[in-house]
Amino acid sequence: MSDAFDTDPPTASYSNRRVFPRSWNDLPLSSSSFQYLENFNEPDLIKMLQTEYWWVGDPKVSTGFDPCSNFKSKWLPFASKSRQIESRVELTEYQVVRECLWVLLGAQKSFLFISYTDNEILTKNICLYTRKPAALTHLTYGALDAFCTEIAESATSILQIRAFINFVLLSENSIPSPFIRLAQVCERLVGDAFRVISELEQDAKSVCSTQLTLISLSIKWQVWFRRISFISVLILQVCSPQMNTILSGETSILLLNRIEELSRTISKCFPDPYLIDLIGEVFISTTEAYLCNIMSGCSLNSIPFLRYNDSIPVNDPSFWKSGVTLIKSSVPNVLSPVIQDVLFGAKSLSLLKSFSSLFRNPKLLSAVEDHLNSPLSSDKGVNSKEDTDSGVGESEFHDDSDIQEMVRFMESTVIDKPKYVLLMSPSKKFSEYPAKVVKCLREKMKNQALRISSYLVSSLLHGPLSESGTWLSTVSSFADDLNLTHAFENLSKIAFFRSGEWMYAFCEEIFSYHPDNRTESVLNKALREQAIAVCGERSWVYGRLKLILAGNDISLKISIPWPLNIVISEESLVIYHNVFRFLFELKQAKWALDNAKWILRSENLKLALLRSRCLYVINGIHAFIADHIEVAHAEFMCTLTKSDIESNLDNLLTYFSTYLTRVKEISLLSDNVSQKMLNQTLRELFELCGEFQFPCEMDVEYLASEFSTRVGFLRTVLSEALQGSGCVRIEASSLLRVLEDSCKFNTGVTTRFHF
Structure with missing residues (x-):
């Protein structure tokens, strides 16, 4: 392997790029220089490097070109030509530990590692263990390379998580709320990991404490490697490769489904309280955000799993049956039990908006919007441990290729389960059973959807809601009776001859005419007189009834106004027409x-x-x-x-x-x-x-x-x-x-x- 080393010197501009995320000591970096390290002599190297970086307990450690030097001939071009030059530079274990901590904290370049970042493509955020240039006296090359590769993978996971966080929280675009909640939880995870790294750094710098070795670092970081890698793989499965896929509604549904599956299976695969609690928090938080968003008045008509038919306007009688179509493949698993209620709520809200406009009554819609704006939040008082309906640890492992792939990846990262006390105690903020909490959220959403539907049914049965709270309207002189209750009662009195006395008088007048002398004008005059007596002068019904004469056959034609024709459809009117004709013949x-x-x-x-x-x-x-x-x-x-x-x-x-x-x-x-x-x-x-x-x-x-x-x-x-x-x-x-x-x-x- 080539020994050429192309790392830029740690200049001031290099510091601005946060090569070293924090100051490791009180010594400032030296002045700028644009030459490679190989072109410096030993005194210049000592000036350019932070002396604390090479501290190993003895501040007077030799850095010359003698056999004990850490730089050896690798760093000194004027070394003896006759001496064999080793292909790797011998570093102290402390130096390797410090570089590992640096790269985990986000260092872009160091002697052992190099990182690349990208704001748009998630997979381009990567950390590499470069050219295997280092050696330790007590480890084989293979063991050191394996450890450094694992550290590079951890750093890669952190870079990808941080790229996701920055894209979501700093983006000018409108990010779906479930991803905002996920980014906030990831921010907490990265913060916890950085606090652990900071503690490890303090242990490494402390002269009095036991020296932080690579073995102890590996053991203490192992559990965090698992946690960081797990969340990184989750983000990759949902967002990779282009992070702007987050903006798609389908990606939000994919996230919800993946989180729901993980919440049911993670305790069987990884008995890590912190990770279980983290996934439970993500499950509750993202689900709550998604449900609150789709139940808001501005979003209910733009739910991704509902397709509105542009060719069927809201005031079309067929809107309720055909105006909105459910896309079952796009429904989140968490909504499957209540999806029909959500569909009814969305269609009901669309109709109520039209009612409010038609009857010029904003109070009708404001009553619904007040319920929509009520908080749909999780119930923190739920005793989740007593729930036996469903749970994270009770269900069988979900047969999903992506989940199995994640599990195989995580199992390959750590051979044995950690046998030490966790560095961070699991959060108790969301100790409730996630499935129970989400079930409560789902029930609240169902109740809101049913409340919207009940407003729709009430307005159809009794009439639009007025400002005083009574079911009245100001549309026209007959609108007081523009409701289904009035229609059901009076149409049956006429079409089914339930009015008795009045329809008997109608029949007497019609039957008294010889069939050859009957005309439509005579028939409709007789019907109108009796219909007014049956329905009342203010009723809309009598103005929408018409008798049609075809030969000796008499048939009834009924016209129903919108929105009552949503229920009393043309198919229903056929029955009214046929029953009227049959009963008319019977009475004749x-x-x-x-x-x-x-x-x-x-x-x-x-x-x-x-x-x-x-x-x-x-x-x-x-x-x-x-x-x-x-x-x-x-x-x-x-x-x-x-x-x-x-x-x-x-x-x-x-x-x-x-x-x-x-x-x-x-x-x-x-x-x-x-x-x-x-x-x-x-x-x-x-x-x-x-x-x-x-x-x-x-x-x-x-x-x-x-x-x-x-x-x-x-x-x-x-x-x-x-x-x-x-x-x-x-x-x-x-x-x-x-x-x-x-x-x-x-x-x-x-x-x-x-x-």
């Missing part, structure tokens, strides 16, 4: 039978008896459907006060969908085969009953036969369905008894009538 058949008693002559007994038997069946069907719809509606309105509905819009949507599904099944409008056959048969039955509007044109025998056939078919299908062979899931025993009685009543009669 019933009205035709009721009204026929006034136009049938008393001598037409067969027709009169047929009418009463048809009316018996139709009345049974009408009572069954109307009663069950009323029960379904009453139960649904009661569920609106449940806590699970009030805290989650998805639950409200689920209950509302269940309610409409039940109404659809009651009206025999489901898509399964059994209900389709029953519905078709009922509609044919309604058409037969409609013939009583024109009794002069009726064929009594044919009508009686067709009526009995359809009633018998209904009884058979419904009986099988109730026994489990069909798909009807409603309690229809009362309707079945009506159909069975009708069939028995017509059995065994030649004319199919009893006279």
